Amino acid sequence: MSSAIVLEDVWKVYGKPPNETVALRGVTLEVGRGEFFAVVGPSGSGKTTLLHLVGGLDRATRGRIVVDGVEISSLRRDAELSAYRNRTVGFVFQLFYLVPRLRVLENVELPLVKRGVPREERRRMALEALRLVGVEHLAHKYPTQLSGGEQQRVAIARAIVGKPRVLLADEPTGNLDASSSEVVMETFRRLNRELGVTIVMVTHNLELIWNCHRAAKLHAGRLAGVYTPDRYEELIASFARRG
Numbered sequence: 001m002s003s004a005i006v007l008e009d010v011w012k013v014y015g016k017p018p019n020e021t022v023a024l025r026g027v028t029l030e031v032g033r034g035e036f037f038a039v040v041g042p043s044g045s046g047k048t049t050l051l052h053l054v055g056g057l058d059r060a061t062r063g064r065i066v067v068d069g070v071e072i073s074s075l076r077r078d079a080e081l082s083a084y085r086n087r088t089v090g091f092v093f094q095l096f097y098l099v100p101r102l103r104v105l106e107n108v109e110l111p112l113v114k115r116g117v118p119r120e121e122r123r124r125m126a127l128e129a130l131r132l133v134g135v136e137h138l139a140h141k142y143p144t145q146l147s148g149g150e151q152q153r154v155a156i157a158r159a160i161v162g163k164p165r166v167l168l169a170d171e172p173t174g175n176l177d178a179s180s181s182e183v184v185m186e187t188f189r190r191l192n193r194e195l196g197v198t199i200v201m202v203t204h205n206l207e208l209i210w211n212c213h214r215a216a217k218l219h220a221g222r223l224a225g226v227y228t229p230d231r232y233e234e235l236i237a238s239f240a241r242r243g
């Protein structure tokens with residue numbers, strides 16, 4: 001298994017003594033290329049922190065992080081980290097963060113504007129991304145005219161339009177009802193299967209791990225285990241016992 005993501009002894013400390021919070025305490029983890037990988041754990045266990053570090057939204061205090069062959073923990077300049085964010089990873093958040101005054105197509109084009117892709121090419125790529133997630137017919141609507149599930153699929157189109165190797169999703173169904181959640185999960189499964197995109201998804205909803213090849217459990221900033229589907233029942237039961 002070649003690795004899309006490698007974390008070696010990663011620590012994250014927020015704040016300064018005596019008011020510091022240690023969010024990650026030496027996490028070592030590998031995610032394979034083409035894996036659909038879940039991260040679960042109680043509130044405050046460090047899930048979002050881990051995703052932010054992998055996505056280059058924040059820097060680790062200590063340790064090594066390599067994503068798609070790039071050692072992001074050694075990128076010192078903000079411009080390098082920003083280029084990494086724009087090219088290698090795509091983000092999907094719980095709150096879709098679409099720009100309300102822009103049409104769906106224009107929202108999806110945004111990451112390409114930053115890259116300086118010419119207009120016609122942008123349009124073509126944005127329509128292709130919308131088609132991949134099954135909402136091409138909504139291209140000329142505004143976000144407020146869409147359901148939550150449709151907005152999240154547009155946000156996924158925006159995340160994949162630049163053809164990132166890794167898609168990072170933080171509670172992507174946290175704001176959706178059960179049927180919209182299923183549509184979003186089906187979209188992820190298809191992107192993973194057909195395009196081979198590596199997906200890391202943070203979730204509170206343990207039922208969603210059944211979509212994933214493996215699931216990591218964090219507890220108080222430490223890796224408490226990495227599970228394959230044959231042990232998911234055991235993982236779910238561990239939450240029933242003590243969270």
Ligand SMILES: Nc1ncnc2c1ncn2[C@@H]1O[C@H](COP(=O)(O)OP(=O)(O)OP(=O)(O)O)[C@@H](O)[C@H]1O
Nearest residue numbers: 014015021023041042043044045046047048049050
């Ligand atoms: N910017 C920050 N400044 C200070 N402390 C922070 C910051 N972000 C997170 N923390 C703290 O770090 C710890 C881990 O937070 P994190 O958001 O990663 O947890 P989580 O598992 O994603 O939680 P949840 O499931 O509630 O979203 C928590 O104690 C949190 O209060």
